[in-house]
Amino acid sequence: MVNKFYTTLLTYFCSMRKLSNADLRRKSIQEFKNSVKFPIIIILENIRSAYNVGSVFRTADAFLVEAIYIIGYSAKPPHKEIKKTALGAEETVEWKYFNTTAEAIVELKKSGYHIFAAEQAEGSYLLHEMEAEPDEKIAIIFGNEVSGVEQTSIDMCNGCIEIPQLGMKHSLNIATAAGVVLWELVRGRLLKC
Numbered sequence: 001m002v003n004k005f006y007t008t009l010l011t012y013f014c015s016m017r018k019l020s021n022a023d024l025r026r027k028s029i030q031e032f033k034n035s036v037k038f039p040i041i042i043i044l045e046n047i048r049s050a051y052n053v054g055s056v057f058r059t060a061d062a063f064l065v066e067a068i069y070i071i072g073y074s075a076k077p078p079h080k081e082i083k084k085t086a087l088g089a090e091e092t093v094e095w096k097y098f099n100t101t102a103e104a105i106v107e108l109k110k111s112g113y114h115i116f117a118a119e120q121a122e123g124s125y126l127l128h129e130m131e132a133e134p135d136e137k138i139a140i141i142f143g144n145e146v147s148g149v150e151q152t153s154i155d156m157c158n159g160c161i162e163i164p165q166l167g168m169k170h171s172l173n174i175a176t177a178a179g180v181v182l183w184e185l186v187r188g189r190l191l192k193c
Helices: 002-014 029-034 050-062 080-086 101-110 174-192
Strands: 038-045 065-071 094-098 114-118 138-142 159-162
Touching (some): 038 050, 038 101, 038 174, 050 065, 050 080, 050 174, 094 101, 101 138, 114 174, 138 174
Parallel strands (some): 038 138, 065 094, 114 138
16 A cells, blocks of 8 residues: 555656646736736835845746835845846836935835735735735835834834744845735735636
């Protein structure tokens, strides 16, 4: 009986085949630009690492995010380190630069966006409890790798979203945090479609 189990398990795993690029039906740059995007905007506030910025571009491309707003001293395309981690996503994802987060928030609020900071704060919403309608416009601020989202930016937000963390550090790299938050927001919308 044990041998039959292992034989079945081996057959199952051996029958899986890694998908090729052709199987994945990847979009061209133009197809991506013409695709309907999720009404989510990422705000990168004073990100020190251009590699992190590039990683967020790649994640934004993966989840068909509307745009990235780059703030302050965060690197912006074209940039060698962004290109290295974005792997071309800096050419597909729309982006815009602002000197301050306040300027970006004012523009977004005029366009009907709800603004949230990805931050541990009093009264924050736990990420898995956030519920957004498929067409709800949301912007998420991701802050500096050391100091997080500035308090002045949090004061202008509709709230904070917190990723539950169970370990000792209670800290995630900004690129990792962006991936977790974006997946949860997109997953919730996919379930409602």
